[in-house]
């Protein structure tokens with residue numbers, strides 16, 4: 275005779291239905307479809323159309339434990355109903371994304387699926403490679419390995435520089451490749467991004483520490499630091 279153990283597994287759709295009932299106890303639960311998609315990042319989205327709920331989740335989360343899927347259901351459904359996400363779920367979800375193994379697979383996926391779009395480092399006015407090598411000698415004893423380096427394809431005003439660890443690339447906004455912009459400003463933005471290579475992001479629980487105290491101290495070692503900041507403020 276076999277002893278049967280009753281096991282109860284909730285499907286992802288059932289998780290959404292349960293959370294829906296908690297958020298909208300008087301509304302009948304609509305049909306829910308969940309699809310896992312190959313995004314280049316941990317994106318997820320939700321929409322309600324013709325009385326049906328459609329959820330698309332990054333396939334990176336396909337094997338995530340049920341409590342994580344539940345947390346994401348709370349996040350997405352709260353967003354759909356323009357309600358504040360309960361902090362416990364937000365925290366649980368973020369903690370998961372910050373787990374070392376999860377970060378590692380995210381990093382790999384970004385590397386494989388994301389496309390890094392950048393233009394040659396030799397701009398119309400400034401040559402990023404030449405500036406990089408000069409900064410490298412002056413501030414890093416010439417020991418920093420040169421990452422992929424280039425001007426952004428579009429002149430971004432909000433992101434003047436960016437270091438992408440997945441592609442080991444520094445991208446500087448094309449906005450700065452202009453005769454009206456003093457070289458000091460370009461040097462400073464590039465120096466800042468080089469410090470991101472020197473001081474990798476630290477993860478503490480759910481927090482990502484990007485500009486650590488050590489980072490900020492090193493930043494102030496840049497000659498004409500205040501002057502450079504002033505120029506950037508007026509761009």
Ligand SMILES: [Zn+2]
Nearest residue numbers: 466470484485
């Ligand atoms: Zn930064």
